[in-house]
Amino acid sequence: xxxxxxxxxxxxxxxxxxxxxxxxxxxxxxxxxxxxxxxxxxxxxxxxxxxxxxxxxxxxxxxxxxxxxxxxxxxxxxxxxxxxxxxxxxxxxxxxxxxxxxxxxxxxxxxxxxxxxxxxxxxxxxxxxxxxxxxxxxxxxxxxxxxxxxxxxxxxxxxxxxxxxxxxxxxxxxxxxxxxxxxxxxxxxxxxxxxxxxxxxxxxxxxxxxxxxxxxxxxxxxxxxxxxxxxxxxxxxxxxxxxxxxxxxxxxxxxxxxxxxxxxxxxxxxxxxxxxxxxxxxxxx
Numbered sequence: 175x176x177x178x179x180x181x182x183x184x185x186x187x188x189x190x191x192x193x194x195x196x197x198x199x200x201x202x203x204x205x206x207x208x209x210x211x212x213x214x215x216x217x218x219x220x221x222x223x224x225x226x227x228x229x230x231x232x233x234x235x236x237x238x239x240x241x242x243x244x245x246x247x248x249x250x251x252x253x254x255x256x257x258x259x260x261x262x263x264x265x266x267x268x269x270x271x272x273x274x275x276x277x278x279x280x281x282x283x284x285x286x287x288x289x290x291x292x293x294x295x296x297x298x299x300x301x302x303x304x305x306x307x308x309x310x311x312x313x314x315x316x317x318x319x320x321x322x323x324x325x326x327x328x329x330x331x332x333x334x335x336x337x338x339x340x341x342x343x344x345x346x347x348x349x350x351x352x353x354x355x356x357x358x359x360x361x362x363x364x365x366x367x368x369x370x371x372x373x374x375x376x377x378x379x380x381x382x383x384x385x386x387x388x389x390x391x392x393x394x395x396x397x398x399x400x401x402x403x404x405x406x407x408x409x410x411x412x413x414x415x416x417x418x419x420x421x422x423x424x425x426x427x428x429x430x431x432x433x434x435x436x437x438x439x440x441x442x443x444x445x446x447x448x449x450x451x452x453x454x455x456x457x458x459x
Contacts, residue, residue: 179240180247185293186231186369186440187254190284193261193396194367196224196442215439215446217432222446231369231438237291237336246336253287256280265396269415270356285372285393285401286346289384290339293436294370299338300331348384349391352403355414361421364397364442366428368435377408397442 192210199209210227237246260277264270273281289295303325314322324330338345359365371393378388391403404412418424428446431439439446 179238179244181234181240182232183234183236183238183247184232185236185291186288186371187250187257188227188230189254189258189261190288190371191227191230191367191440193265194364194394194440194442195227196444213441213444213446215432215441217435217437217439222444224444230440233293237332237339246339249339250287250291253280253284257284260284261395264356265399268356268358268399270354270401271414282346282349283342285391285403286342286349287339288393289372289374289391290335290342290345292370292372294434295338296331296335297436299334300326345384348389349403351406352389352391353406353409353412353414355402355404355409355412355416357400357402358415358417359398359400359424360417360419361424363421363424365394365400365424366397366431366439366441366446367394368431368440369438370431370435373431373434377405 188210191212194212195210196212197210199211201208211224212227212230213222214225214230215222237250238244257280260273260281263272263277264281270278303322306322325334373392374384375390375392376382376386376388377390380386380388382389384391388405388408390405390409392400393403394400428439
């Protein structure tokens, strides 16, 4: 039996986006699936439109070509299937304490993939050879220049990201070592998410990757729940559940996600139009 190949490959999976739905359409035919909609803010176009989740955040042959074995699609699809019941449980219970060890591991797998699979990450990969060439151009050999030029080719960038995704075990260990804090949004303003949903920041204000002391990964689960993977040194005394009651801090989350997304924001409410015309260089750090 042949492999069922996928051409339109999602960088943000439907199983994640549907938790931010604006509405759900239930078909009359019970054999058909529910249709989930949410509001999409396009940063480049400065526009907002309500779309179905299966029409959002995908690109043709983003990971695997139709002529290839779709190993990335297979591994991502499995992780998405694992995540679906876990996210339902967390949202229903508003707690992480009822998760089994396997469920916790699958949750970490899914969020690790969300870091590695995004367009934002591809853009970072794309910039690395450019910066290296700029920094060492005068000193490097002709052979090295040629390799850096080849690394900038779209096909090689795609393959590099695929190798990183397949090597996810080496990245997820940094999440496993962190203290997990669940944030409950008790305001009337919902969390939003983006095409770069797993946001890295540092509580010490230093630059560095996920392995750096002070590094925090925040990941919105729904309009009213967010998981933070926090540095255990600096957050060891923080409660495992935090209730957020300050709407200004949720508003700041909007501004930061606007600043750090690749191009799109996703929300359960149309009021994302508040983003139009706002100077996001202020307060978004």
